[in-house]
Amino acid sequence: MKSDSLPRQLHEENRRSWNAATEAHNSHKPDQAGFLRDRGHTLFPEEIELLGDLRGKKILHLQCNSGQDSLSLAKLGATVAGVDISDTAIAFAKQLSLDSGIPGKFVRADVFDWLDDAILKTDQYDIVFSSYGAICWLSDIYRWADCIAKILIPNGKLVLMEFHPYMMLFEEDWSLKYDYFPDGKCMHWDDGIGDYVALAGSALSPMGQLEGVKDFKNTTPCNEWMWNIQDILQSSIQAGLIIRLFKEYPYSNGAKLLDGMIEKPGRRMYPPAYLPAMPLMFGMVAQKPE
Ligand SMILES: C[S@@+](CC[C@H](N)C(=O)[O-])C[C@H]1O[C@@H](n2cnc3c(N)ncnc32)[C@H](O)[C@@H]1O
Numbered sequence: 001m002k003s004d005s006l007p008r009q010l011h012e013e014n015r016r017s018w019n020a021a022t023e024a025h026n027s028h029k030p031d032q033a034g035f036l037r038d039r040g041h042t043l044f045p046e047e048i049e050l051l052g053d054l055r056g057k058k059i060l061h062l063q064c065n066s067g068q069d070s071l072s073l074a075k076l077g078a079t080v081a082g083v084d085i086s087d088t089a090i091a092f093a094k095q096l097s098l099d100s101g102i103p104g105k106f107v108r109a110d111v112f113d114w115l116d117d118a119i120l121k122t123d124q125y126d127i128v129f130s131s132y133g134a135i136c137w138l139s140d141i142y143r144w145a146d147c148i149a150k151i152l153i154p155n156g157k158l159v160l161m162e163f164h165p166y167m168m169l170f171e172e173d174w175s176l177k178y179d180y181f182p183d184g185k186c187m188h189w190d191d192g193i194g195d196y197v198a199l200a201g202s203a204l205s206p207m208g209q210l211e212g213v214k215d216f217k218n219t220t221p222c223n224e225w226m227w228n229i230q231d232i233l234q235s236s237i238q239a240g241l242i243i244r245l246f247k248e249y250p251y252s253n254g255a256k257l258l259d260g261m262i263e264k265p266g267r268r269m270y271p272p273a274y275l276p277a278m279p280l281m282f283g284m285v286a287q288k289p290e
Contacts, residue, residue, distance in 0.1 A: 007139050010186065010223040011085065011110050014137055017192035017222040018065075018086040025197040026066055026092060027212030028205055033099030035207035041072030042206060044253045044267070047131055047161040050245065050283050054078040057126040060118075060151070062111055063134040067093025071102040073129065081105045081125075083114045111138070115147035124153045131161040132254065135232065136168075136224040141184070145235035145286075152288040158241060160286075163252055164279040165228045173259050174275065182226035192218030196255050203267040204254045232284065241286035248279040 026032070036042075051059075055077035061070040064082030066089045074080045082104060084090050090108035097104045107114060128148050138144050148158050171177045179185075195216040197204045227235075233243060251268035252261075260272035271278065 005140075006112055006143075007186070007223075008110075010139065011112075011137075013220065014222050015085045015087070015110075017218055017220040018084075019088040020218050020220055021193035021195065021216075022066060022086055022088045022092065024195045024213040024216040024218075028195075028197050028210050029212075030208045030210045032068060032207055033096055036068070036071050036075065036096070036102055037100040040206060041075050042068040043072045043076075044161075046249065046253065046281070046283055047129070047159065048076070050159050050161065050247075050285050051076075051127065051129065054127075058124075059127040059129055060125040062128060062130040062148075063137065064093065064106070065089045067096050067104060067106055069131065070104050070106070071097060071100060074102050074104050078127070079103075081107070083107050083109055083111060085110050112140075112143065112147070115144070115151065119147060119150045123151055124156075125151055126153055126156050127159060128152060128156075129159045133163060135160070135162055135227055138227070139184075139186070139225050141225070141227045141231050142235045142238060145239040145241070149236075149239035149241050149288055152241075154288055154290045156288050157244070158236065158284070158286040160232070160282075160284045161253075162232075162282055162284075163255075163257065164248065164282050165226070165232070166279050167252065167257065168226060170258060172257075174271070178226070180228055182228065184231065185226050187224050187226060188221060189224070190221050192220040192222045194218060196257070200254055200256050203256070203263060203269070206267075229282070232282075236284070236286040241288055243284065244287045245283070245285040247283045249281040249283070250277045250279065252280040 057078045059078040061082040064070045070082035093106040261269040
């Protein structure tokens with residue numbers, strides 16, 4: 001393990017927590033290889049719109065988990081490399097690539113280590129993509145953006161599709177609890193990453209549903225870092241990227257993260273009817289200058 005200012009022991013605890021959660025999540029998804037090979041993909045239209053034409057593009061998918069979205073990007077014509085800290089997720093992704101026959105290169109690594117190595121090797125990508133529950137696991141979003149800027153080709157772009165920091169103000173019952181100006185504060189959760197795939201039903205499992213693991217309890221704690229819109233924009237700006245697009249959505253895709261969320265067409269989750277419209281998801285495209 002490298003010695004630097006990052007809280008590596010907390011990243012490692014997250015790795016173990018994600019290993020346990022990933023096994024539970026995949027237990028609910030039947031025949032993923034057959035689905036990807038013959039029937040569809042797992043991306044939402046919102047990220048497809050921001051990614052643009054992927055044919056012939058070299059794309060890096062950061063925090064790719066089990067590779068379903070990565071292989072979906074490959075189906076749309078990209079050459080894909082996926083990176084994730086979870087052993088279970090990367091083992092699953094490699095097998096999914098073999099079983100589906102869709103090519104993808106998957107590496108198990110801490111994202112910060114992987115980016116440092118890529119910079120040393122002068123690896124370059126057309127697009128860096130990350131989505132849906134990724135930035136809360138970054139202990140330093142400024143370092144992350146800086147590294148990404150270094151591995152993009154001129155005119156290359158960072159595409160981020162994420163749950164909105166505004167949603168992170170709320171407890172599960174929608175009571176206001178958390179600070180909007182957390183300044184990268186670390187939150188430790190004794191309950192590890194939960195089984196949000198079981199809670200979401202078909203919304204996170206377009207290939208169908210299996211009962212799978214029942215009443216999953218994750219006994220490995222996890223640690224999240226809170227970044228607000230200022231951090232998200234400013235980290236890319238400070239890294240020298242130009243914000244080309246920033247979009248907010250009044251729904252979140254797939255996951256029913258808070259109580260009573262209402263599913264509407266497109267697997268979009270809205271707040272319960274007694275609440276006003278609010279931003280639950282955002283998309284960003286940040287481009288490296290020529
Ligand atoms: C909510 S998942 C992202 C899901 C992803 N959008 C997908 O395509 O399925 C968050 C991922 O971040 C990974 N992760 C957390 N900390 C990490 C780190 N320091 N380095 C690399 N991956 C990390 C976890 O293992 C997990 O797979």
